[in-house]
Amino acid sequence: MAVKILSGSATIYLAQRIAHAYGEPLTKVQYQRFSDGEMSPFIGESVRGHEVFIIQSTFAPADNLLELLLMVDAARRASASSVNVLIPYFGYARQDRKDKPRVSIAAKLIANLLSAAGASRIMACDLHADQIQGFFDIPVDHLDGAYIFVPYLKSLGLSDIMFASPDVGGIKRARSFAKYFDAELAVCDKYRKEANKVSSMRLIGEVEGKDVVLVDDLVDTGGTICKAAALLKEKGAKSVRAVCTHAVLSGNAYENIQESVLEELVVTDTIPLKKHLSKIKVLTVSDLFAKAIRKIHDHESISSLFIQL
Numbered sequence: 001m002a003v004k005i006l007s008g009s010a011t012i013y014l015a016q017r018i019a020h021a022y023g024e025p026l027t028k029v030q031y032q033r034f035s036d037g038e039m040s041p042f043i044g045e046s047v048r049g050h051e052v053f054i055i056q057s058t059f060a061p062a063d064n065l066l067e068l069l070l071m072v073d074a075a076r077r078a079s080a081s082s083v084n085v086l087i088p089y090f091g092y093a094r095q096d097r098k099d100k101p102r103v104s105i106a107a108k109l110i111a112n113l114l115s116a117a118g119a120s121r122i123m124a125c126d127l128h129a130d131q132i133q134g135f136f137d138i139p140v141d142h143l144d145g146a147y148i149f150v151p152y153l154k155s156l157g158l159s160d161i162m163f164a165s166p167d168v169g170g171i172k173r174a175r176s177f178a179k180y181f182d183a184e185l186a187v188c189d190k191y192r193k194e195a196n197k198v199s200s201m202r203l204i205g206e207v208e209g210k211d212v213v214l215v216d217d218l219v220d221t222g223g224t225i226c227k228a229a230a231l232l233k234e235k236g237a238k239s240v241r242a243v244c245t246h247a248v249l250s251g252n253a254y255e256n257i258q259e260s261v262l263e264e265l266v267v268t269d270t271i272p273l274k275k276h277l278s279k280i281k282v283l284t285v286s287d288l289f290a291k292a293i294r295k296i297h298d299h300e301s302i303s304s305l306f307i308q309l
Contacts, residue, residue: 001049001050001051001081001297002050002051003022003024003050003051003052003053003293003297004027004045004047004050004051004052004053004080005018005019005022005024005025005026005027005053005055005293006026006027006029006043006052006053006054006055006071006075007019007026007029007054007055007056008029008041008054008055008056008064008067008068008071009031009064009067010056010057010059010064010067011055011056011057011088012026013269013272014055014057014088014269014270014272014284014285014286015055017269017284017286018055018086018286018289018290018293019290020286021286021287021289021290021291022290022293022294027043027044027045027047027052028043028044028045029041029042029043029044029071030042030044039063039066039067039070040070041067041070041071041074042074043071043074043075043078046078047075047078047079047080048078048079048080049079049080049081050080050081051080051081051082051084051297052075052080052081052082052083052084053084053085053086053293054068054071054072054075054083054084054085054086055086055088055289056068056071056085056086056087057087057088057089057090057091057270057271058087058089058090058091058092058110059089059091059248059271060091060250064091065091065092065110065113068085068087068114069113069114069117070117072085072114072117072118072119073117073118075118076117076118077118082120082121083118083119083120083121084119084120084121084122084123084293084296085114085119085121085122085123086123086124086289086293087122087123087124088124088125088268088269088270088271088285088289089124089125089218089246089248089270089271090107090110090124090127090128090132091110092106092107092109092110093107093127093128093129093132094107094128095107096108096128096129096131096132096135107128107129107132107135108135111132111135111136112135114136115136115137115138119138120138120139121138121139121140121141121296122136122138122139122140122141123140123141123143123289123292123296124140124141124142124143125142125143125144125145125245125268125270125285125288125289126142126143126144126145126217126218126245126246127142127217128217128218130142141292141296141302143285143288143289143292143302143305144305144306144307145217145243145245145268145285146176146177146180146306146307147288147305147306147307148268148283148284148285148288149177149243149266149283150177150180150307152243152266152283153177153181153213153243158211158213158239159211160209160210160211160238161181161183161210161211161212161213162178162183162184162185162186162207162210162211162212162213162237163175163177163178163181163183163184163185163186163212163213163214163215164185164186164187164188164205164207164212164213164214164215164228164232165185165186165187165188165214165215165216166188166190166214166216166224166225166228166242167187167188167189167190167224168187168189168190170215170216170217171185171187173215173216173217174187174214174215177213177215180307180308184205184206184210185205186203186204186205186206186207186212186232187203187204187205188201188202188203188204188214188224188227188228188231188232189201189202189203189204190224190227190228201227201228201231202231203231203232203235206235207232207235207236207237208235208236208237209236209237209238210237210238211237211238211239211241212232212237212238212239212240212241213240213241213242213243214228214229214232214240214241214242214243214244215242215243215244216242216243216244216245217244217245217246218244218245218246218247218248219242219244219246219247219248219249219253219257219265219267220248220249220250220251220253221250221251221252221253221256222249222252222253222254222256222257222260223256225242225244225257225260225262225265226256226257226259226260226261226262229242229260229261229262230260230261233261239263240261240262240263241262241263241264241265241266242262242264242265242266243266243267244265244266244267245267245268245270246267246268246270246271247265247267247268247270247271247273247280247282248271249271249273249274254274254275254277257277257279257280258277258278258279260279262279263279264279264280264281265279265280265281266281266283267280267281267282267283268282268283268284268285269282269283269284269285269286270285288305291305292305
């Protein structure tokens with residue numbers, strides 16, 4: 001049973017890297033668009049009886065999600081033996097609960113849509129909340145960005161490394177890094193009055209003379225990361241950098257990052273950058289996903305792709 005790797009239009013840049021790392025060319029996908037903007041993806045070669053892997057991140061606009069659903073449906077109707085969906089960045093993951101009355105749990109809705117479209121398996125990297133795996137009734141492989149970040153941080157040779165979470169919700173993620181490096185942990189406790197706006201922040205922990213690494217799953221407007229970096233510097237940190245898997249970078253994010261005290265912001269290519277800055281370093285997840293595809297195809301465990309944090 002052969003592997004067929006397909007890509008949505010939003011993530012073609014990453015799918016090409018993954019396919020190259022895997023050693024197979026991308027299967028051709030063509031698009032028809034009607035004058036009103038309606039799209040119709042068409043798989044350009046037979047996938048009957050093949051194990052199909054469709055790659056598409058679901059960042060804005062919402063057309064990227066719809067395109068992914070249409071491709072999954074097309075592969076299923078074309079008699080693929082299985083339809084594995086690789087979502088490097090799973091959008092709407094921040095809407096994973098009812099935090100106020102009369103709101104949607106969007107992450108669960110999207111899980112239902114992918115299952116209804118015909119997905120056999122989901123593969124994602126650094127979901128905003130681990131429990132989103134439970135929203136699916138099909139297998140979910142939750143890959144860890146630490147596989148990419150840990151070797152990079154080791155290469156920096158920081159003698160006084162320390163890890164910090166930019167908010168209370170990210171403590172588990174930052175603590176894992178601190179445990180692996182046998183380093184200390186600090187927490188920036190923030191308070192929001194509304195989304196994307198940090199009202200106040202205070203530091204829990206001692207960072208005097210430390211090379212601090214902020215850890216988060218995504219960076220959106222950059223407000224939290226930049227404010228946390230400024231607070232850490234103010235409290236005596238020798239240097240501050242951040243590792244964030246998904247570079248959402250909306251609004252004034254690029255300006256915020258460039259003008260911040262951050263030494264660098266290290267991200268992955270799950271989302272393409274709109275522009276390149278000297279302070280932003282991009283690491284690729286292509287090898288990680290290519291290895292995961294091979295292990296799934298060979299019916300092997302993917303546990304070797306996790307650094308035991």
